[in-house]
Amino acid sequence: MGKITILESTTKNPISLMGERAGVCWGSDISDPKKNYKRGLDCLESGHGRVLEFVNVEMVLDGYSARVIREWYTHLGGAPTRLQASTRYVNYENFEYILPPKIAANEEAKALYEETMRTITETCQKLENGCGIPREDAALLLPLGMTTKIVDKRNVRNLIDMSHQRLCTRAYWEYRELMRDLMAALSGISEEWAEIVSRYFVPKCELTGFCPEKKSCGRRPKKPQG
Ligand SMILES: Cc1cc2nc3c(=O)[nH]c(=O)nc-3n(C[C@H](O)[C@H](O)[C@H](O)COP(=O)(O)OP(=O)(O)OC[C@H]3O[C@@H](n4cnc5c(N)ncnc54)[C@H](O)[C@@H]3O)c2cc1C
The missing domain is CATH 1.20.5 (Single alpha-helices involved in coiled-coils or other helix-helix interfaces)
Incomplete structure (x- = not known):
């Protein structure tokens, strides 16, 4: 079983922070937390995605396979960064998989x-x-099934986009589990995080109402042709 530890530097109240940042541009009163929260929610509902890039997530992912972490690294939007445990000094006797x-x-x-x-x-x-x-x-x-450990930093826009791909039934099963671990870890930070996760971390078919994959699981109808 893998484990996700959300680090202190992660934004505590993402919706309020987004509302505060948007408020600067709109000449609004950003000293009122309730107004900031409402403005942040309005941005999300209206699809003003750029504000999502102010929400920082830093975490340690430990005990997932080198294979799933290789897939994790394909999510490049928003210039995320990470460090990974070295394989040059690994102790073969105890490698876990x-x-x-x-x-x-x-x-x-x-x-x-x-x-x-x-x-x-x-x-x-x-x-x-x-x-x-x-x-x-x-x-x-060393095999791709060997577990590894990374420290990772990215914004919530990237994670929401990742959820659309990786909660899809076509995604690798370990990645789908990783996404569920991540959603639980983020939801535990604050009510605002729980709200973002429950509303916006969804597979792509829930977003569009149809499935764009060639081999569909049938959860939603196939993408109309033509
Ligand atoms: C079922 C499945 C099978 C897969 N099979 C393979 C495989 O065989 N081999 C493989 O290599 N990968 C594979 N992938 C990974 C996939 O090809 C993508 O690399 C992965 O989903 C991350 O890309 P993304 O666009 O979704 O996300 P991100 O890279 O995080 O990008 C998010 C969004 O940001 C924008 N963006 C990102 N980069 C740019 C840019 N440079 N210019 C402009 N806009 C940008 C785009 O709108 C993009 O949709 C697979 C994924 C799935 C779900």
Whole structure:
């Protein structure tokens, strides 16, 4: 199971902050918290997305696979940044990995999967200790299923956009779980976060009313042709 820790520098009251920033441009009274909240909500409802870029989210993602983190990095809008745990100094003896539910439920597949992970560990050790290969070279054998840890910083516009792609049934199952962990972690910060998550973190079909994917899950009708 992965774990998401939201860092202190994350915006506490995102709706009010957005309303305050918009208020500066509209010559409004930004000293009134209630008016700021209402203005922020109006911006969201009207689709004035630029204000979303003032809402900062910094977090630690720990225990998710290198594979899902590779997918996480494809969300580039808004110039997010991150640091990732080094694989040059990894301890092969204890590397942890994701066991997909479908493999866990199949005895033969589970045995094969776990055997392969053991072989990777043992081969890495033999390469380094028996053959004198530097660890950074042996580490190329490490699997995408190995867990990793990142520190990540991005804005809420990027995360809302990410939710449209990654809550879709077509997205990789671990990413969908990661999104649910993220939504729970953000909702725990404040009521304003809970409101943003429940209203705006939705799969793309909920946004448009139709499914644009070739292989649809049927939750919404397919995109009309022509
Ligand atoms: C089912 C599925 C399968 C996938 N398969 C693959 C795969 O096989 N290989 C692969 O590499 N990826 C794959 N992806 C990832 C996908 O191609 C995108 O890289 C990912 O969804 C992030 O891009 P984005 O546009 O959604 O988000 P972001 O990069 O966060 O962008 C958000 C929005 O910002 C704007 N934006 C971002 N960058 C620019 C820019 N440079 N110029 C102008 N506007 C910009 C756009 O409006 C964009 O929609 C897959 C995703 C899914 C859900």
